Every structure is written in C-alpha cells, then in structure tokens.
Amino acid sequence: MSYKDVWVLSEQEDGKIKLVSYELLTRGRFLADKRNVKLVAIILGKSIDKEGLQELIYRGANKVIVIEDTSLEYFLPEPYANTVASLIQKYNPEIIIASATTTGRTVMPAVAIKCITGLTADCTDLDIEEETGNLIQTRPAIGGNILATIMTPKYRPQMATVRPHSNKPLVPDNSRTGDIIYEKVDKSILKSRIKKLDFKINQEEDANIQDADVVISGGKGLKKEENFQMIRNIAALLDGAVGASREAVDLKWATYPHQVGLSGKTVSPKFYMAVGISGSVQHLAGIKTAENIVAINSDPEAQIFQVADYGIVADLFEVLPVLTKKLEALKQ
C-alpha cells in the first residue's frame, strides 16, 4: 500500500478553530515541504466556522477535510477516534500529527491502536530523515533528563502528538488556495458510550497555564498563603496565568490546575517566571521548553538558575514590590 501526505488533526471549540491548531500547521507545513507532499488538515465538529476553515488554508494547509455531525460537536473519545481512524484507513496518510492537548493525548493513543501503528507523545521537535522519509520524533523523557529521538520505520502512518506552544502559527497568507471538502462517515462509528452532562469553566481566569503566553509561578519561598497574592498581581499586570510549584499546591496556596511540573502540567509559554521556586528536577521538567525563563530566588545555588535566561539572586520580598511598582508605572 502506498502512503502519502501529511495530516494534522485540528481542534475546535464551539465551532471556532483553536490557536494550537494553527501552530500545528506550521509543523505540518515543514514536514510536507520536506516530503514534497500535500498538507491536509482534518477537523471534526458540528458546525464549524467557515472563515476558520479558510484560515487553515491561509496558514499552511493544502486541503481541509471537514466531518460535521451533531455527535462530533465536542470531543468524546469514541466517535472522535473512530472517525479519525476511518479517514486514515480510507486515505492512508504517511504522517498524522495532533497537538498534545488533553484532546490530542486522549484520542491519538486510541487511533494508533485501531490503525496498529506507532505513536510518539508530546514531541518538541519533528523532522524528516531524507533517505527514508521516516519521521524523526524528538521528545523529553525521564523527567526531562533526556531527549529521546524516536522513529517508526516499518509502520505507517507515523503518528505523533506535539507539545502545544512549542512553535508559532504561520502568518496567514490570503493568496494561498486549497480545497475544503466535507466528508461523511458511517453513522455506526459515531456512537458514544460517554455522554457529556455539563461543563464547568474554571472560574479562576488565571488557571489556564497551558494556553497562556505568560506564566508567573510561585513556590515555597513565598512562605505563606497571603503572599501568593503577589504572584497573582504580577501575573495580572502581565496578562499572564498563575503557576505554582508542587509544594505550593500541597500547601493549598493554589489549586491543582495551577501546578507546573512532572505531577502537574507541562507548560511552554513565551515567558515563564519562577519566584521562590528552587527548581526541582520535576519542576524543571515542566518548563524546559518555555521560550524565556526568569528566576527570582535568594539561593544562588538554586537549580532554577541553571535554566534561567535572566535571574535575580535576592530576597523575593524585596524584588517583587519593586517589580510590581515598575510594571504598574508602565501600565499607566
């Protein structure tokens, strides 16, 4: 059988294409160009915004395959995995990548089993081995202590999830053209043994540390719960989200959705600031792909300075008030 084209699995919410999906197109475009094949975006939903579909083309796709059905309105593992697997079996792409979001990391393992192929999780780098066309998949493992490079030489399609925010979307190019095709799948595969009863938006607006461009995190160095407010204030001044070390969460200064690190979330913001966080291996594992890291800690030996692009070794209780004041002055 011949396998051709690079696919990206796009995501939508309420019919709007998510930003991570535009980022993923950048990766897909790079791979498709190297392979000299088409880049196809796959999108599942109920009624997807037409402009968003066109934007998938403007931002890199040659073709968009849309599957609309009421059972695909929002993510449910079974109909999503079945639909993606059936499209793969119909068209035989050589590569399919998805964002390593809660959706991507849930649906792709099931798709890989249905297609009996390999899947590499949470890649931070993807490339093509020119002689073979193999996808070179690089990802951190063992708590970020190593980088493993993985290939899927004998199975197709090659599948990977890609760490969100580990690259930027392409600037939309309105001169790009491509087909938007609406496909139907067999109703029988859209059945779900799971029903979504409700959705509770996290009331803490600063909790979405995975999608934020700026994450300001606090740790044990803040000494007590009241002091954690200083972190929230700085995050608000920078329009950022609030992160926390495991210790800070265990002490209940912040809730679990804020936790950064191996037993919390991995973040890749444009800017990460660690305040009063020593930088355990587990914490560092969660931030290593952040674009810029700043650390404030009184201990010059703190591990966090190893990964910092800019660091201030000083008492955070002296630094934060000065920083807050200067940021406030800039805001005005």
Added chain:
Amino acid sequence: MKIIVPIKQVPETSNVSMDPETGTMIRDGVESIINPLDLYAIEEAVNLKEEHGGEILVISMGPAKAEMAIREAISMGCDDGILLSNKEFAGSDTLATSYALSQAIKKFNPYDLIICGERATDGDTGQVGPGIAAWLDIPFTTYVSNIKEVNENSMIVQRMVETGYEILEIETPCLLTVIKEINYPRLPSMRGKLLAKKKEIKTWGPDDIGAKKDYLGLEGSPTRVVKISKPKVSRGGEILMPKNESELDKAVDGLIEYLQKKEII
C-alpha cells in the same frame, strides 16, 4: 465492584543522574518505585472498594523485581496481583504494552472498572491507559479528577481539561485515567504490609495471556528509540546578585528591559 489497576515500576527520577558522556541514565543505586501517579489510581480503587465492596487486582508488566511494586499496591489495600514478566515482553513500546496488558485483563472478565495513573513519570506518554481501552473496546476517559457517582451500569466523573472540568457519564465497564487532584494516597498499613508479604504473586508469560507473539516486545513495537541525547542543561543566562537597594533596582530594570526586548510588555 471488580476493579483492575495497571501499574508500572519506574526509577526514582527525582534524584536521577545522567552520564554526561553517553547521555544515558546512571541506574546504579537508583531506587525503583511505583510510578508516583499510579498511587492515585490505587487509592481511588481502594476508596471505591471501601464504599461499594468488591476486589482489586493489580497488574504490572516489567522485570521480576516489579513484583515489589505489586506488593506495595497490595499493602495499600489491593487484593491480588499479576506480573507479566518474560523476555518476549522486553522492549515493548506503548502499543505492545497496552496489547499485553489488555490480553491479561481479558482473563479477568467480567470486571467493572480499570483505573490507571495519568502517565508514568519515566516514559511520560500517557498512552498505555487509552491504549488498553482501545484494545478491549471499552469506553474510556482521561484526566479524571473526581468520581462523583457510581451507578448500576454507569459512572459520573469529572474530567480536567485546559479551561475547566467536563462532567461525563460513562457506561461501565470502562477505563479511567486519574490525576493527582482526585485523592490523597494513603501509606501502607502494618496489616497491609504483612498481607502483601505473604501474598503469592503469579508471573505470567505470553502463553498465559493467549498473546500473539508478533504483537509483543520489540517485534510488536512500531517505535524505535534511535538516539538518546542530553538536553541543553544551562541556558547560560544572565544571573544578577544585587548587593544593595540600588543594585536591586537596576536588576529589576534589567528584567523590565528583558521583557521589553522579548516583546512581552
């Protein structure tokens, strides 16, 4: 309720050291522990058993010493354990691992629930749980932060996603992967430790689970690790050590300049 908890033994990565020459992990003296994220799965299973009655089977695949992890789970309140250990399983990636575990789980049909940790802290893939569910063709969901209701043929669970929590009703038997927020894992009791010590842990190979050999181990694993490298450890950043108030003021100005240069403000 009959609950199955697949677990993994992992190296204690918090004080792992890497060979700077080869970029591989120095395993000497590294302790093996239950994957810390599996403790939440074990605890949740024990909580459900305490509330609804039933039994818990722990299952793991790994070298002979992974038996220790199973005994530890039993000391926390699980009832029985099976270890899949055989050279034919060696080198399994997530496809082959989830296949082998699903084959073993089929032996315990009918069951009500499979609970997994969110991911293992060594491989960090989170793919084996959903993989098992796909092989068994049972409904599954991930990132479960609360089991709200257990009904006759379904459960109501809360799932954490990027922007909040989904409330889902899922038919049983099903598989859930759970996150840290769900509970506080208990320490093993003295009685549990004694029970665990005496327990006979069966070791199974491919024939015991009726597995197709070409789906196992390295042969059944589509992915190959072709290179291990050491990530860039130091970013070689500018680290300032202000000695007085005016130096501190300058250090903060430097930070603001940095933010401006990087277009963050």
